[in-house]
Amino acid sequence: MNNRSATSPTNRDSLVDIVIVDDEQDFARGLARLVSGRFPEARVEAALSGAEALRLLAARKVQLMITDLRMPEMNGMQLLTEALKLDPDLSMVVLSAYGTIETAVEALHAGAYDFLTKPIEPEQLFRVVAKGLERSRLLTENNRLRQILSQQDSQGELVGEGPAMRTLRQAIGAVAQSDYTVLIRGESGTGKELAARLIHRLGGRADNPFLVVNCPAIPENLLESELFGHVRGAFTGADKAHQGLFAAAHTGTLHLDEIGDISPAVQTKLLRFLQNGEIRPVGSNESQSVDVRVIASTNRDLEASLRDNAFREDLYYRLNVLTLTLPALRERPEDIPLLAGHFLRRSCEEMGLAGKEMDAEVLQWLTARPWPGNVRELQSFIRRLAVFCTGERLDMALVRRVLEGSGQTDRPHRPVHGRPTRPMAYKEAKAEVVHAFTQDYVRNLLTLTRGNVSEAARISGLSRVALQKILARMGEQAATFRSQKGAP
Structure with a gap:
């Protein structure tokens, strides 16, 4: 039987597909009608055997399959195995009668959702279907992001497909076509140097030198010499002449990172170059002309430095001809799954490992975090996950181990009473808080009862089945808690 919502040919492709599998015809069709009534956007079909279900799965993309465990010829466990071979991302839900709970739990460990x-x-039923469809949507989005990622240059591109990154790319493309000075602003870890490299690479100086200097990393008394060079005997230890970065970058681009930290003396010399295109090496009486495009960057509030007389106003206006502001990672959470996949692939390549995959739950968790260190912090965390992942997939159990090993918890993004810090729909925020509470509660309860599921069920008021389902979703087993120290 085919239960379909009325739809026009133009929106049929947007339907999601659900297959109900049961050898009892009336039950299968009744369940299909029930699901179709609650989820009108879904195309729901009833299959009366495992073989028929596999034919449907081979013919088109199916988001969710609900199957009985006990069926003739091909039982639910066999169907689970074969269906996941055809589509590893399929959300499978198994139906069990009284007395087959252990088999159902076994099915969860075999890949059932x-x-x-x-x-x-x-x-x-409606709750499970809704969650299964959401899981399918997340996995589909993950696959889409992976395809986008495979088309991007893994070393030289700003990764991201959200509105903020699209706007930034357009701005970089426009800025690159000119030869004016550029000021790149943004928090630490947002990718300011990468943006500077892109501007150079897309501009007319791409075949000429691109040099970078981190201004605070060089002692103040040496920075002037490093930038503008010095003549022999200019100061103690200057036993030979030094060219300097401006001269070395002639016809190219010089990126002055953290420009807000340079001293007044260096500010004055930099202003002279921006005004006249000339530099004067330390200890020299002669100026020399150089052709260099300057790209400066800073995470400081330069306007505040102006008010404090810590930064020259005339230099500020010379630098601030073209300005780019890089968004913080918390302002573009939609890009986090793509970034995470990008960094995971690079980490595996760097360590000579086979490619690894990331569970949808991990991507959700990563997206919910604020990442105060921005892209750099996310990259470091993904590298740690890759190092400690012994299997082919990164799951939430691995995330917790890595966090515990670094002295963190899995709730830094919920500052008070589990409240999320990023804007989200009420249902999404509520689901996130409930999910975190459930995991914490069950872990604490099983630690106190030393893995005794019956005792934990009695205390919590939940059934043993409910606790087993929660544990399976968490990727945990009760035996893990039996070796831990519980209540005195």
């Missing part, structure tokens, strides 16, 4: 017990409560 969830299980339901007969008789089925409609509201519980």
Whole structure:
């Protein structure tokens, strides 16, 4: 039987597909009608055997499959195995009657997303279907991001497809076509040097030198000499002449990183260059002309430095001809899954490892964090996950181990009472808080009961089945808690 919502040919492609598998025809069709009534955007079909379900799966993309465990010829466990071979991202839900709970839990460990017990409560069914469809949507988005990533230059591109990054790329393209001085602003770790390199690479000086100097990293008494050079005997230890970075970057680009930290003396010499295109080496009485495009960057509030007389106003206006502001990572959370996949691939390549995949739950967790260190902090965290991942997939159990090993918790993005820090829909925020509470509660409860599921069920008021399902979703087993120290 085919239960379909009425739809026009133009929106049929936007439908999601759900397949109900049960050898009892009336039950399968009744369940299909029930699901179709609650989810009108879904195309729901009833299959009366595992073989029929596999034919449907081979013919088109299916987001969710609900299958009975006990069926003739091909049972639910066999169907689970074969279906996941055809589509590893398929969300599979198994149906179990009383007495087959252990088999259902086994199915979860074999790759099923969830299980339901007969008789089925409609509201519980709807919750499981909604979560399964959301999981499918996340995995589809993850695959889309992976395709985008494979088309991008892994070394030289600003990774991201959100509105902020599209706007930034357009601005970089426009700025690169001129030869004016550029001021790049943004928090630490947002990719200011990468943006400077892109401006150089896309401009008319691409075949000429691109040099970078981190101004605060060079002692103040040496920075002037490093930038403008010196003549022999200019100061103690200057036993030979030194060219300097401006002269070395002639016809190219010089990136002055953290320009807000330079001393008044260096500010004066830099202003002279920006006004006249000339530099004067330390200890010399003669100026020399150089052709260099300057790209400066800073994470400081230069306007505040102007008010404090710590930065020259005339230099500020010379630098601030063209300005780019890089968004913080918390301002573009939609790009985090793409960035995470990018860094995971690079980390595996750097360590000579086979490619690894990231669970959808991990991507959700990464996206919910504020990342005060921005892209640089995210990259470091992904590198740690790659180092400590012994399998092919990065899951939440690995995330918790890495966090615990660095003395962190898995809730730094919820500052008070579990409240998320990024804007989100009410349902999404509530689901995130409930999810975090459930995991914390179950871990603490099983630690106190030393892995005794029956005792934990009695204390919590949950059934043993409910606790087993939660543990399976968390990737945990009760035996893990039996070796831990519980209540005295």
